[in-house]
Structures are given as C-alpha cells and as structure tokens.
Amino acid sequence: MSDVVLKMEHIVKEFPGVRALDDVDFEARAGEVLALMGENGAGKSTLMKVLGGVWPYPTYQGDIFIKGERARFKSPREAMDAGVAIIHQELNLIPELTVAENIFLDRQPANAFGAIDWRRMNADAAALLKELGLSDVRPTDRVKHIAVGKQQMVEIAKALSKNASILILDEPTSALTDKEVTELFRVIRKLRQAGVCLCYISHKMEEIEEIADRVVVLRDGRTIGAPTAIADITLDQIIARMVGRELTEMYPASTRQRGETILDVTNLSVDHPSLPGEQKVKDVSFSASCGEILGLCGLMGSGRTTLVSALFGAFPDATHGDVTIVGKKVEIRSPADAIAQGIALLTEDRKALGLFLGQPISFNTTISSLQTVSAPPIGVIDADQERALTERYIAQLNVKAPGADTIVGTLSGGNQQKILLARWLNANPKIFILDEPTRGIDIGAKVEIHKLLHRLADQGVAIIIISSELEELLGMSDRILVMNEGRIVQEFSRENASREAVMEWATGARRVET
Amino acid sequence: MAGHPALRFIRTNATLIALVVLTVALALVDPTFATARNLSNVARQVTIVGIIGVGMTMVILIAGIDLSVGSVVGVAAVVVTLLMQYGLAAWLAVPVTLLIVGGVIGLWNGFWIAQYRIPPFIITLGMLTIGRGVALSLTNGSSIPAADPSFALLGSAYIPPVPTLALLALAALAGVYALVKAWREGRKTALPHAERDIPGIVATAVGLLLAAYVFGGGDGLPIPVAIFAVIAAVAIFVLGHTRFGRRLYALGGNEEAARLSGINITATKIIVYVTVSLLSALSGILLASRLNGASPNLGNMFELDAIAAVVIGGTSLAGGSGTIGGTIVGALIIGVLNNGMSLLGVSSFYQLIIKGLIISLAVWFDVLQKKSWKG
Numbered sequence: 001m002s003d004v005v006l007k008m009e010h011i012v013k014e015f016p017g018v019r020a021l022d023d024v025d026f027e028a029r030a031g032e033v034l035a036l037m038g039e040n041g042a043g044k045s046t047l048m049k050v051l052g053g054v055w056p057y058p059t060y061q062g063d064i065f066i067k068g069e070r071a072r073f074k075s076p077r078e079a080m081d082a083g084v085a086i087i088h089q090e091l092n093l094i095p096e097l098t099v100a101e102n103i104f105l106d107r108q109p110a111n112a113f114g115a116i117d118w119r120r121m122n123a124d125a126a127a128l129l130k131e132l133g134l135s136d137v138r139p140t141d142r143v144k145h146i147a148v149g150k151q152q153m154v155e156i157a158k159a160l161s162k163n164a165s166i167l168i169l170d171e172p173t174s175a176l177t178d179k180e181v182t183e184l185f186r187v188i189r190k191l192r193q194a195g196v197c198l199c200y201i202s203h204k205m206e207e208i209e210e211i212a213d214r215v216v217v218l219r220d221g222r223t224i225g226a227p228t229a230i231a232d233i234t235l236d237q238i239i240a241r242m243v244g245r246e247l248t249e250m251y252p253a254s255t256r257q258r259g260e261t262i263l264d265v266t267n268l269s270v271d272h273p274s275l276p277g278e279q280k281v282k283d284v285s286f287s288a289s290c291g292e293i294l295g296l297c298g299l300m301g302s303g304r305t306t307l308v309s310a311l312f313g314a315f316p317d318a319t320h321g322d323v324t325i326v327g328k329k330v331e332i333r334s335p336a337d338a339i340a341q342g343i344a345l346l347t348e349d350r351k352a353l354g355l356f357l358g359q360p361i362s363f364n365t366t367i368s369s370l371q372t373v374s375a376p377p378i379g380v381i382d383a384d385q386e387r388a389l390t391e392r393y394i395a396q397l398n399v400k401a402p403g404a405d406t407i408v409g410t411l412s413g414g415n416q417q418k419i420l421l422a423r424w425l426n427a428n429p430k431i432f433i434l435d436e437p438t439r440g441i442d443i444g445a446k447v448e449i450h451k452l453l454h455r456l457a458d459q460g461v462a463i464i465i466i467s468s469e470l471e472e473l474l475g476m477s478d479r480i481l482v483m484n485e486g487r488i489v490q491e492f493s494r495e496n497a498s499r500e501a502v503m504e505w506a507t508g509a510r511r512v513e514t
Numbered sequence: 515m516a517g518h519p520a521l522r523f524i525r526t527n528a529t530l531i532a533l534v535v536l537t538v539a540l541a542l543v544d545p546t547f548a549t550a551r552n553l554s555n556v557a558r559q560v561t562i563v564g565i566i567g568v569g570m571t572m573v574i575l576i577a578g579i580d581l582s583v584g585s586v587v588g589v590a591a592v593v594v595t596l597l598m599q600y601g602l603a604a605w606l607a608v609p610v611t612l613l614i615v616g617g618v619i620g621l622w623n624g625f626w627i628a629q630y631r632i633p634p635f636i637i638t639l640g641m642l643t644i645g646r647g648v649a650l651s652l653t654n655g656s657s658i659p660a661a662d663p664s665f666a667l668l669g670s671a672y673i674p675p676v677p678t679l680a681l682l683a684l685a686a687l688a689g690v691y692a693l694v695k696a697w698r699e700g701r702k703t704a705l706p707h708a709e710r711d712i713p714g715i716v717a718t719a720v721g722l723l724l725a726a727y728v729f730g731g732g733d734g735l736p737i738p739v740a741i742f743a744v745i746a747a748v749a750i751f752v753l754g755h756t757r758f759g760r761r762l763y764a765l766g767g768n769e770e771a772a773r774l775s776g777i778n779i780t781a782t783k784i785i786v787y788v789t790v791s792l793l794s795a796l797s798g799i800l801l802a803s804r805l806n807g808a809s810p811n812l813g814n815m816f817e818l819d820a821i822a823a824v825v826i827g828g829t830s831l832a833g834g835s836g837t838i839g840g841t842i843v844g845a846l847i848i849g850v851l852n853n854g855m856s857l858l859g860v861s862s863f864y865q866l867i868i869k870g871l872i873i874s875l876a877v878w879f880d881v882l883q884k885k886s887w888k889g
Contacts, residue, residue: 314774339776353774356767358835367764368775370757379757423775 003030005197006051006166011062013046013055013221020046021060022221030165033188033198034227035212039242039299039468043221044201048168052086053079066166085159086168091151095144100125102143103158128157132187148275149180156187167191168199173207174301185211203242203299205235205509217241235509236500243470243499251475254454254494258478259290262462263431268321270303270310280306282486284321288431288462293453295477296466299506303486304466305348308433312345313338325431339368342430346420346437348466350413354420357409361401362390364408364419369427393422398448414445421452432456433464438472450476470499484508527713528879529828529843536847540854547857553728554736558804560849561742562587564842565797566816567823568749569790571841574824575753576766576786577833578634582623583794583820585645587813590615590798592649594665595658595808604665612795619645620791624784634787642817649810659807669803672734679730686722689715714839738800745793750838762786766833822869823848826876847872 006028013021021043028034038044050060053073064071066082073079076086093102100122101108109124111117125139134157137150146154152172159167169188173181188198188211200212208215209230215238216227224241264287272278281303288294298304310319313332323330325341332338338345347353356364366373366386373386390404397418401411408419417437424432434453438446453476457463467473473480480492482505489512490505504510524531541548566583573580593615597607623641626632660666673681693715729735753759761782764772773779797816802808827844829836848869855865 312774334776334778335774336776336778345774347771347774352768352770354771356764356771356834358767359763363760363763367760367772367777370760374757381755381757381760383755427776 004028005030005067006199007063007065008047008051009063009065011047011050011060011064013043013050013060020221021050024062024218024221024223026216026223027227028166028197028199030197031192031195032213033192033200033211035208035215035230036199036201036218037203037208037215037238037242038218039203039470042218042242044218045170046221047218048086048170048199048201051079051166052076052084052168054086080162080164083163083165084168085162085164085166086170087152087155087159087172089171089174091148091155093143093151093154095142097143098139099129099137099141099143099146099154100139102154103128103139103161105158107162124161125157128161129153131160132157133190147180149176149183152176152180152184153187156191160191164196166197166199168201170201171203171301172200173202173204181207203507205238205507208238209235219244235504239500239503239507239509243503251450251472254293254457254478256291256457256478258292259460261287261289262326263288264322264324265311266322266324268307268310268319268323270306270315270320271318273315273318280486281310284483284486284488286481286488286491288464290430290460290462291457293457293463293465293476293478295473295480296464296483297470297473297480297502297506298466298483300468302483302506304483305435306486307483308345308435308464308466309347311338312343312433339427339429342428344368344424344427344429344432346424346432346434348435348439350416350420355408355416358407360405360407361394361399361411361419362386362404365390365393365404365422365426368423372426389426390422393419393425397422397452412441414441417441417445417449421449425456429461431462431464433466435466436468437465438467438469446472470502474499474502482506484511523713529826529840529847529876530713530717533843533847533850536850536854540850540857544854544857547854550728550731552853552857553724554732554739556846556849556853557728557739558736559853560845561736561738562797562801563816563819563823563848564742564845565745565800566790566794566820567827567841567845568745568838569793570820570824571749571827571829571836571838572753572762572786573634573790574766574821574829574831575762575833575836576783577769577831578627578783578786579638579821579831580623580634580787580790581638581817582619582641582645583790583797584813584816584818585642585649586615586619586791586794587798587801587816588649588808588810589619589645589652590795591802591808591812592652592658592810594799595660595802596652598661598665599658601661604662604668607662607665608668608799611799612792615798616792616795617788619795620788621784623791624787627787628780628783646810646814649812653808653810655810657807657809660802665803666806667737667803669738669800669805671737673729673737673740674734675730675732678735679726681735682722682726682730686719689718689722717839738804741796741800745796746838746842753838758782758785763834766835768834819848822873822876825873825880828876828880830880831877844876 004027008024008026011021011024012019024043024047026047036044049055051064053076056074057072066084071082073082094105103125104121108116109120122139129137129139132153134153137146137153143151143154172184176184192198202208212230214227214229215233217224217238219242224244266285268281268284269279270281272280284307296304296308309315311323313334316333323332330341332341351357356367366389370379370381373389374381387404394401394404399415399418401415408416411419438449453463453465465473465476474497478494480497480502481488482490482492482502484506485508492502546552570580570583590611594607594611597610598604602610619641623638626637627634753762761772761777764775764777765779765782769779798813801812823844824836824841825831825844826847827836827840827842829840851869852865855868
C-alpha cells in the first residue's frame with residue numbers, strides 16, 4: 001500500500017509571463033486513488049502534462065521518478081512506454097475506427113505477411129474489455145456509435161493494453177451521466193485493487209469523497225500541504241486549502257447605488273450541442289440592474305460561458321426562455337440582434353473568438369460598430385475619423401502600441417484585451433458581459449481593467465463579469481450568482497459572500513435539497 | 515517582418531517586382547512584345563480572367579473558393595447569344611443574362627454554403643459540372659453565332675485615343691490629389707508610410723504612363739479593358755474603404771469572432787458568391803461579344819487561371835488577407851507570361867508546366883510570409 005511509484009520533485013514550469021508550476025513536490029503510491037484538487041488555473045493539468053510528456057523535458061525544471069528511476073520524457077510516447085497514461089478531458093479516440101482498432105492503434109498485431117491480424121486484435125480487445133467488466137462493448141463497434149462513458153472506458157482499456165501502471169484521469173466525469181459515473185468508479189476500484197496508481201483530477205467534492213484515498217491540493221502552482229488521507233480531512237479544510245489567500249486592498253468597496261432593473265432572464269435553458277435531451281444550462285432566471293457589477297461564479301463546465309453566450313445570441317436554436325430588456329421582451333437570434341439591444345460580450349478566448357490578429361488596431365476597434373465611423377447608404381469608412389477614434393481609445397485605455405495601424409497580433413495579451421474592451425466600449429453597451437476579462441494578462445493591465453469596469457458601472461452600465469479567480473470576483477462584484485451543473489444554485493450579496501461559502505456552492509459540496 | 519529594409523521591400527512587393535522584371539526582360543528579348551499593339555492585346559486578354567479574378571479575390575478573402583466560374587462563363591456566353599437569336603435586342607439580352615445566369619448560380623452556391631455550411635469546394639465543383647452540362651445541352655454541343663450586330667461592339671469597340679488620354683489625365687489628377695491629401699495628413703500624424711505606399715504610387719504612375727503609351731495611339735482603349743478598370747477600381751474602393759469590405763476581411767480572418775462581433779455571416783457570404791458569379795457572367799458576355807458568338811466550351815479551366823491570379827497576387831488561401839491590386843498584378847503576370855512565351859515560340863505544352871511551377875512558387879512564398887509573421 002505504501003509503495004511509492006511516482007515522485008515529482010521541485011517541478012517548475014513557466015509560460016511567457018506566468019509561472020504555472022512553482023516548485024511542486026508530489027508523490028503517489030501503487031494501488032491508490034490520489035485526488036488532485038484546485039481551482040481553475042491552479043496548475044493541475046499542467047502538472048499532469050509535465051508527467052505525461054506533453055510538456056517534454058527540458059521545458060520544465062525538476063525531477064520525475066517512476067518506481068525510483070529518474071525519468072525525462074521527451075514525448076508522450078516515452079511517458080507511455082514508462083507506464084504513464086493520461087486520459088484527457090477531451091478523448092483522443094478516432095471516431096471512425098472500431099474499438100479494437102483504437103485500443104491497438106499503431107500497435108496492431110500482425111500476421112506472418114505483415115498484415116493486420118484482425119482476429120487476434122479483436123480477441124485481445126475483447127479480453128481487455130472483459131477484464132474491465134464491459135460486456136456490452138464489442139471490439140468491432142465503431143467508436144462514434146458508442147456513448148461517451150463507454151468511449152472513456154475504451155481509453156482506459158487502451159492505457160491498460162500498454163501496461164500503464166500510472167493512470168491519470170483529468171476531470172473524467174465532466175461529460176458523463178450519473179450511471180456512467182458509477183460504472184467508471186467500479187472500474188477505478190478494480191484497477192486500484194490490481195495495483196494501479198490512479199491520479200484523479202477533479203473539483204467535484206462528492207466524487208472525491210467517494211473515490212479518493214488521499215487528496216492533495218494545488219494553488220497558484222504550488223502544493224498546499226502534504227497529500228492527506230481522505231479520512232483525516234474535512235471538505236471545509238480542502239476548500240480552505242484551495243482558496244487560501246486573504247483579500248488584498250486591491251479591491252476598494254464601492255458606494256454605488258443600484259439602479260433600475262435592465263435585464264430580466266426567466267427560465268433560460270440551453271440544449272447540449274451533442275447530447276440530445278441533455279442541457280448545458282438548466283432553467284436559469286436572474287436579473288441585472290443599471291450600475292451594478294454582477295459576478296457569475298462557477299467551475300469549468302458549470303455552464304457560465306454557455307449562459308452568457310446564449311444570452312448574446314450565439315446558439316439561437318438551442319436556447320429557450322425569455323429575456324426582457326428595460327421591461328420589453330426581446331428576441332435575440334444572433335450576436336447582431338444582441339448588439340442592437342445594447343448587449344456586448346467580451347469573449348473568454350480572445351484569440352479564437354475575439355480578435356482579428358492579422359489586422360490593425362483600428363480594424364479591431366471599430367468592427368462591431370462601423371456605423372460610428374461611416375455613413376449610410378454605402379457605408380464608406382472615414383479613415384481619418386477611424387484613426388482619431390482609435391487613438392483616443394489607445395490613450396484612454398493606456399494601450400502600449402505605436403499607433404492605430406499596429407497589427408494586433410504583435411501586441412501583448414494585456415494590450416490585446418484592451419483593444420477588445422475598446423471594441424465594445426465603442427459599441428456603447430447598456431449591458432456589458434465580460435467572460436474572464438483578465439485571464440492571462442499582467443497585473444498592471446488587470447488593475448486598469450478593474451478601474452474601467454467600476455467607471456462604467458458608475459455611468460449606469462450593467463456589468464456581468466465571469467471570472468475563475470474567486471478573489472477578483474469577490475472583489476469586483478456587487479452581487480454574485482453561483483452556478484453548478486447548469487443551474488444558478490445560490491446568490492450572494494457583496495457583504496455575505498465569502499470564498500469558502502461561494503466555493504461550497506460552486507463545487508456542489510452544498511446544494512439545495514430537493 | 516524583421517530584416518534589412520531592402521530585403522523587406524523585396525519580400526512585400528515580390529510579385530510586383532516579378533512583373534516588372536518579366537516585362538522588361540521580354541521587351542529586351544523580343545521587340546514586338548513592347549509594341550503598343552501587342553501590349554493592348556495582352557491587356558485585352560488579361561481582362562477576361564481579371565474580371566473573374568476580382569470576384570475570386572473576394573471569395574478567397576472569406577476563406578472560400580468558387581470552382582464554377584469557368585462554367586458560368588460558358589453558360590452566360592451561350593445564354594446571351596441564344597437570347598439574341600430568340601429576338602431579344604443586345605442591350606436587353608446582356609442584363610437579363612447577368613441576372614438569370616450570374617444571379618441564379620451565385621444564389622445557389624451562396625445559399626448552400628452560407629445556410630447549410632456545405633464546403634464551397636464541393637458545392638461549386640458540382641456547379642462546375644452542372645454549368646458545363648447546361649451550356650452543352652442548350653446548344654446541343656455546337657457553336658452558335660450572335661444575331662444582333664450591335665452586340666459585337668461591347669467586346670471589340672474602342673474608346674478613341676483622345677478621350678482615353680483625357681480619362682487617363684483625369685485619373686492621374688485624382689491620384690495626385692489623393693497623394694497630396696495623404697501627405698498632408700501623414701505630416702499631421704507624423705506616421706511614416708513611405709515604405710508601404712511608395713510601391714503603390716510608383717506602380718500607379720508607371721501604369722498610367724504605360725496605359726497612355728498603349729491606348730493613347732492606334733485604336734484607343736478597348737471597351738472590355740475600360741470595363742475591367744472600372745470594376746477593379748470599384749472593388750478596390752469597396753474592399754478598402756467600406757463596411758462591406760471590412761466584413762470580408764473579418765469573416766476570412768476569424769469567422770467565429772466575426773459572428774460574435776455582430777456581422778451577418780450568412781448574408782455576407784451570399785453576397786460574395788453572387789458577386790463572383792455576376793462578374794463571371796459578365797466575363798462570359800464580353801468573351802461572346804468578342805467572338806461574336808458562343809461555344810459551349812467557353813471558359814473551360816478559367817477557374818484555375820482566376821485562382822492562380824489571386825494566389826500569385828498574394829491573397830492567402832486561408833482567408834483574411836489579400837488585395838485586388840495584388841490580383842491584378844497576378845493576372846498581368848499570367849497574361850504577360852502567356853503572351854511572351856507564345857512570342858518566343860515556347861511550346862504550349864511547356865507553357866503549362868511553367869505556369870504550374872509559378873503558381874506553386876507563389877503559394878510557397880505565401881506560406882513563408884505567414885511563417886515570418888507568426889514567428
């Protein structure tokens with residue numbers, strides 16, 4: 001039981017501008033389920049990627065020992081050969097191939113002529129599946145035809161077929177139904193008994209309680225405390241380890257008076273894009289007022305981004321429910337409709353969903369409000385006016401760039417984010433939704449963005465802010481809504497919101513009894 | 515984009531430099547190349563693919579492709595000729611053809627691509643076949659003569675030398691005015707645009723002088739060339755200075771971001787595919803007029819020349835970057851190359867090989883450019 005098979009010492013991993021892992025020590029034993037916990041961005045996935053060779057040696061510093069031997073993986077392949085297998089959140093299966101083909105991808109047994117020995121491959125796959133107790137998956141089924149839960153089992157079978165002795169599961173239950181979770185846990189217990197070392201990444205409390213033997217918490221790229229047996233620690237203690245910090249003086253208390261209600265959302269639901277019958281947002285109702293900063297809190301996959309995107313008209317055919325703006329019911333079928341209603345959405349992923357990286361700052365600033373620099377009917381853009389307007393924003397938001405012609409792709413993250421802010425400021429929104437507005441940007445730009453948001457709220461704009469950083473959310477918001485599994489489960493006022501209380505609701509450690 | 519300024523200059527203006535080198539070399543090797551008559555011929559030949567190229571630039575700019583343009587040329591040529599045979603006057607047959615051939619095919623392509631997200635490659639490949647089939651069945655596979663004698667004027671008449679020179683002078687004046695305005699503003703904002711703008715200014719000046727030399731004597735300016743010039747000018751203006759142009763660059767650069775910026779993706783795509791079809795139909799009409807009749811095989815493989823012109827002109831197949839000016843240069847390179855190789859007696863078989871190599875080179879260059887920007 002106390003057979004240490006994995007040891008990681010002084011692991012440091014840096015990305016440009018961020019130290020994602022800061023001297024992490026970590027060990028895991030054979031035949032145990034070790035839960036790895038932490039807020040979004042705490043470094044859990046990065047640590048496992050270092051272990052799995054996704055971030056190859058020497059892009060990190062520190063030592064990894066597998067069964068006492070020093071390991072320096074230069075590729076996922078090498079890690080696999082050493083017995084480390086990762087089941088990622090997004091499954092790495094090829095949907096068009098069969099279960100057996102996926103399990104033995106690139107290692108298919110061959111016959112005397114060098115052709116694939118289908119009979120043996122299918123028989124081997126069947127044996128593996130049987131070992132896992134999966135009687136209803138056939139080796140010859142195409143992966144695209146089996147449910148996500150089964151697909152995950154195929155991934156596990158694949159790892160076992162490579163004799164994995166260390167199995168990392170990164171948020172394995174995020175796409176599973178309750179029944180599939182039960183099945184997964186049965187398999188995990190079986191593997192544990194067989195002596196496999198399982199690292200289980202999750203932030204769902206009830207799962208940890210049920211399946212983990214020990215728990216270790218990561219925060220800001222460091223391990224907080226040694227791995228602790230689950231029997232010796234309470235949920236509250238885990239949450240305390242996860243949130244830790246004290247609120248700094250970075251966030252002054254606001255003295256704003258809340259204005260009239262501007263946005264009223266009733267019974268909003270959003271269908272799951274690939275699972276029929278499932279919903280990513282379930283029957284959500286809330287309202288927002290002029291001059292209010294409303295925080296939306298939830299862990300990854302809780303539905304916060306889906307909720308605001310739906311509100312912005314991103315999934316018109318999957319969205320159900322009523323939206324009322326200034327007392328009038330509105331029909332939002334596209335982002336263009338939303339903008340016309342005075343809604344702006346600063347998207348979470350600024351590179352994929354926001355910026356036109358190859359275009360200049362001016363282009364990026366005016367694209368959502370071209371009417372401000374052009375006149376109907378042809379819509380000829382007044383280049384002088386556009387440059388003047390862009391330079392005004394550059395000065396106002398303190399963007400560090402040579403001029404309005406600078407290509408946005410050449411700017412730093414913080415400055416890019418400011419350009420997106422400029423875009424939406426120029427659209428003059430009444431309701432401004434910001435999804436992770438300060439992720440991955442430096443502290444200076446962060447403070448400036450916070451000040452700007454307060455200024456906008458003072459001017460009467462309703463602001464809805466999503467942030468994975470609890471500290472930021474608590475510091476900025478006048479009111480906080482907590483989401484868990486697609487529902488708004490709790491509301492906090494600024495006064496009675498605490499990190500612990502919010503986290504309890506967000507992780508589902510506390511829930512409304514139904 | 516680092517490196518020595520001269521190197522950077524060569525890199526950003528490679529196609530333009532290639533065109534100049536090619537033209538000067540051909541002029542030195544073969545004196546007939548540089549005669550006004552021959553160059554006028556080159557211009558006229560470039561026109562047909564050039565007009566399609568303008569539309570193709572827009573399509574490729576939004577990361578699409580239209581393989582059906584050659585077939586649209588064929589159908590339009592056949593339909594306009596047939597309409598006249600049925601007794602319709604030329605001045606009526608032309609707009610009707612534009613509308614029913616260009617409009618309908620463009621709407622068909624655009625509808626499937628924009629509304630149902632069918633890959634443009636597939637839907638326009640289908641239209642390529644359908645269009646050719648329509649042209650062949652309408653004519654029963656044989657050529658047909660134009661019935662209205664006035665129709666031939668469109669493709670073969672000229673604007674006489676004196677008005678042509680006056681037009682060119684006007685264009686030069688407009689250019690100088692724009693330059694002075696830009697220069698004064700440049701001083702105001704203290705932004706050095708010289709490096710970026712000088713090639714364009716020089717190219718325009720040289721182009722105008724060359725146009726004066728080629729079209730200022732002899733018969734004057736061929737009508738199709740004048741039409742192409744107007745279309746190109748309008749397109750340059752629309753892409754560079756209007757909301758619609760902005761939408762194209764946004765859509766091609768990052769479709770999801772464009773949608774979330776409030777751009778109506780569906781409408782924009784449909785307009786673009788209709789535009790390229792309309793321009794291809796116009797090209798087909800001009801061709802029929804020049805030939806004073808139509809054959810169902812007209813426009814065969816034009817899609818490849820049009821795409822080649824766009825790509826040689828520096829428009830990225832990935833979408834989001836490119837210019838009409840580049841496409842014109844690309845079309846000129848292909849035209850000059852065709853003409854020059856024929857004058858030099860290069861076998862048409864080798865011509866194909868050389869053309870293919872140049873297209874490959876252009877794409878490779880495009881990839882290199884991308885890398886240097888990202889790196």
